Amino acid sequence: MTGADCAVRGSFFDLLDNPWDYLGREHEAARFLADGLLVVKSGLIADFGPFEDVIVRHQGLEITHLENRLILPGLIDGHIHFPQVRVLGAYGNQLLDWLQNWIFPEEIKYKDRDYATNASKHFFHNLLAAGTTTCQAFTTSSPVSSEVFFEAAAERNMRVIAGLTGIDRFAPDDYLITPDDFYHQTKSLIERFHRKGRGLYAITPRFAVGCTTAMMDRSRQLKEEHPDCWVNTHISENPTEVKSVRDFYPDCRDYTEVHEVHGLLGPKFTAGHGVWLSDDELRRFSSSGAAISFCPMSNLYLGSGLFRLGRALDPEFRVRLSLGTDMGGGNAFSLIRVLDEAYKVGMCNNTLLDGSVNPREQDTAEAERNKLSPYRAFYLATLGGAKSLYLDDVLGNFWVGKEADFIALDWTAGQPGTSWHQSLITTEGPTSIEQAAQLLFGVMVVGDDRSVDETWIAGKRLYKTGDTVEAG
Amino acid sequence: MTGADCAVRGSFFDLLDNPWDYLGREHEAARFLADGLLVVKSGLIADFGPFEDVIVRHQGLEITHLENRLILPGLIDGHIHFPQVRVLGAYGNQLLDWLQNWIFPEEIKYKDRDYATNASKHFFHNLLAAGTTTCQAFTTSSPVSSEVFFEAAAERNMRVIAGLTGIDRFAPDDYLITPDDFYHQTKSLIERFHRKGRGLYAITPRFAVGCTTAMMDRSRQLKEEHPDCWVNTHISENPTEVKSVRDFYPDCRDYTEVHEVHGLLGPKFTAGHGVWLSDDELRRFSSSGAAISFCPMSNLYLGSGLFRLGRALDPEFRVRLSLGTDMGGGNAFSLIRVLDEAYKVGMCNNTLLDGSVNPREQDTAEAERNKLSPYRAFYLATLGGAKSLYLDDVLGNFWVGKEADFIALDWTAGQPGTSWHQSLITTEGPTSIEQAAQLLFGVMVVGDDRSVDETWIAGKRLYKTGDTVEAG
Known part of the structure; x- marks a missing residue:
């Protein structure tokens, strides 16, 4: 697999298990890193974790910092x-x-x-x-x-x-x-x-x-x-x-x-x-x-x-x-x-x-x-x-070794009222998994395709808000 | 009623009667002017009709031409x-x-x-x-x-x-x-x-x-x-x-x-x-x-x-x-x-x-x-x-004498696929009421709030795509 090497810093949210098995404690099926670092090599996730922990293993890395975004698996x-x-x-x-x-x-x-x-x-x-x-x-x-x-x-x-x-x-x-x-x-x-x-x-x-x-x-x-x-x-x-x-x-x-x-x-x-x-x-x-x-x-x-x-x-x-x-x-x-x-x-x-x-x-x-x-x-x-789809060996979350497809969500984008709606939860960005989940609920019912600010495939950014299609 | 005087030229679509009473010929309940002119005085519709007919009654008028838009009642x-x-x-x-x-x-x-x-x-x-x-x-x-x-x-x-x-x-x-x-x-x-x-x-x-x-x-x-x-x-x-x-x-x-x-x-x-x-x-x-x-x-x-x-x-x-x-x-x-x-x-x-x-x-x-x-x-x-709401004496369509609230729809706006979808109907703009109606169906199921390019109240434009709110 090809794919540019990259490292992305930001707030990450992914699922590790099926939340229907975690009644009343669904957050235990998920993972949130308020400040995380994802390192990609050859299109695969080479390292992932809290920024402070991961960065020491990758000195001199060029880092793309996606601020005020929630980064999720594609x-x-x-x-x-x-x-x-x-x-x-x-x-x-x-x-x-x-x-x-x-x-x-x-x-x-x-x-x-x-x-x-x-x-x-x-x-x-x-x-x-x-x-x-x-x-x-x-x-x-x-x-x-x-x-x-x-x-x-x-x-x-x-x-x-x-x-x-x-x-x-x-x-x-x-x-x-x-x-x-x-x-x-x-x-x-x-x-x-x-x-x-x-x-x-x-x-x-x-x-x-x-x-x-x-x-x-x-x-x-x-x-x-x-x-x-x-x-x-x-x-x-x-x-x-x-x-x-x-x-x-x-x-x-x-x-x-x-x-x-x-x-x-x-x-x-x-x-x-x-x-x-x-x-x-x-x-x-x-x-x-x-x-x-x-x-x-x-x-x-x-x-x-x-x-x-x-x-x-x-x-x-x-x-x-x-x-x-x-x-x-x-x-x-x-x-x-x-x-x-x-x-x-x-x-x-x-x-x-x-x-x-x-x-x-x-x-x-x-x-x-x-x-x-x-x-x-x-x-x-x-x-x-x-x-x-029997693809969870290669897709679905940020486990090291999986393929590095991910998106950056702008939780304030969407219909004009989205930003004020989301300000009920936070204006500074989420600091807990509960806040992240609440923002994501706002994305799914108040946001829409506009919530997707960036889309990355195998560690390479292929879409950014404002990009248009080159087709007839 | 206050409201700036204005004249707006473009393609207009409105309803004159209840289309549920026109089974199989619903277009007879509606009106479409591919090139119309709406003249507003004191916030009310002072004149309306085909551009060529109306313009002769209002020489020297300053006209706002809304091209590539469908103008509908608010x-x-x-x-x-x-x-x-x-x-x-x-x-x-x-x-x-x-x-x-x-x-x-x-x-x-x-x-x-x-x-x-x-x-x-x-x-x-x-x-x-x-x-x-x-x-x-x-x-x-x-x-x-x-x-x-x-x-x-x-x-x-x-x-x-x-x-x-x-x-x-x-x-x-x-x-x-x-x-x-x-x-x-x-x-x-x-x-x-x-x-x-x-x-x-x-x-x-x-x-x-x-x-x-x-x-x-x-x-x-x-x-x-x-x-x-x-x-x-x-x-x-x-x-x-x-x-x-x-x-x-x-x-x-x-x-x-x-x-x-x-x-x-x-x-x-x-x-x-x-x-x-x-x-x-x-x-x-x-x-x-x-x-x-x-x-x-x-x-x-x-x-x-x-x-x-x-x-x-x-x-x-x-x-x-x-x-x-x-x-x-x-x-x-x-x-x-x-x-x-x-x-x-x-x-x-x-x-x-x-x-x-x-x-x-x-x-x-x-x-x-x-x-x-x-x-x-x-x-x-x-x-x-x-x-x-018993307001059809003042609202609802472009009858002369009604209040001049209207919107300009961009039928290509919305999710990124909207424009190519609508190109199945026309790329030049609608020339018939059937085309206008088909574009409007695309607006309602493929478009969304982004379809609204301008909103006018009593003859005054109060919203244009890109406007943001001045609130806390």
């Missing part, structure tokens, strides 16, 4: 669509109509290398401006879009997961790909891009509505032949979609079984959404080590429903979760905005769980798990996302 | 809390706990004139930066906050509605006000501020949980003695609150009847939220001419629930609706952000109304009404809001 987006960068926020339909009316007509343009290349400039600029340093992305059914995606990520030295996105029904004819073509082109792309630089490959059957049994069989074959690869898909986003899957796969008792019988459910498997999964399905996700990417902004935008966050985090069958923008189903690139929506989904779930509407639905333990404290929120966006 | 916020400017986005509780933990401790500070005055600078700066030119605001139980509010609005020559906010139970003792004090202080404030300049007074019993029968009786007396005044309150926000009202007012069959028996329900009465109102209650709102302020951002933020937008707009019992931020229950000042959330609430309602979950809940007509097109959205934020 944000991880578990579910995003590269070829939807231009059509985020399309009007008016739920999932299946929205795909036909807006999404496929745009995605088909990505057969054209020039269009895809220009789009990649927008896409990665938007990611970096949002503080997202790693994403797991869908591309299109054309290998051009995957090639362009991996090349653009490599230029920026970014840790990404992506793959040719297979769909052989339920799309315009010229957008479909046959299972055989999907198989051969996927193998070729794995050869070229998997574990080249920081690129990782995901075998990507789009979703069961759009994938015949033959396509799912080819996906299984690919996973068997390339067990090191990831698998990325969608599941149980919308009630009508769930019903379609029952019709298409009548031998499967539920949506999850479609993936089970094709040998996909397990570690390094992520399905976006999961809004309508049953308890039994959540249990099978949990026991198999499979992950869900929780996409609240998209679930609200497309009217898909409220993900049962507290249920998926039941300690009896806790599911690995990442956060996803699902951009363009989600109408922003910012995971900070997604945290705002995730908080709202949890709060809305709790309207029912407090039993005030129907006493039979009361579940105060589940309601407690729905509450997205800043510890929990930024866990999902960093270490939790990394764990769900 | 946005109207039907429900906002002045003394919550600093605590927007407070963590973790539903309505009743949130009030005790966060809101009352902050609002009590507004007894102090210096604190309230400083807060008013933040509040009005935030409003103007969000493009909000008129609001109906709650203050506190201290007359100081109402005085400061009206004085600050008058300094900016803004059309506002507000009033001393009465609460005589369910708050800290030193925050409560007796019904007698509420009565006498309200009368004094009406005398000083109602119809002085652009100020309008609302008799404001906070909500039935916090108001005894004695407080409600005094509110009725005030409305009888001052029938020209507005009435502003809350209703049916949260299930636990609804249950409390049943306990407090056992003789009333529902929450709405509390206001009926106290002579308040009718024209110029607005209640915020109404999430849990029954069909029968909606019918009584409709027939009495009373209004609901729809606050989707707050309803999601506090987990109050999903307002049945399509139901409240049933042509059989259509209710007058404004949009409200409910800031601080809503976590932003921007009505553009509120439109995004309103769109999402409508879409989530429709998950059930399409019958895919439960065929008994299918109602495609109601589902259609839930879809927040840009025509409908900006109607609610301008003319619809004005109608709900």
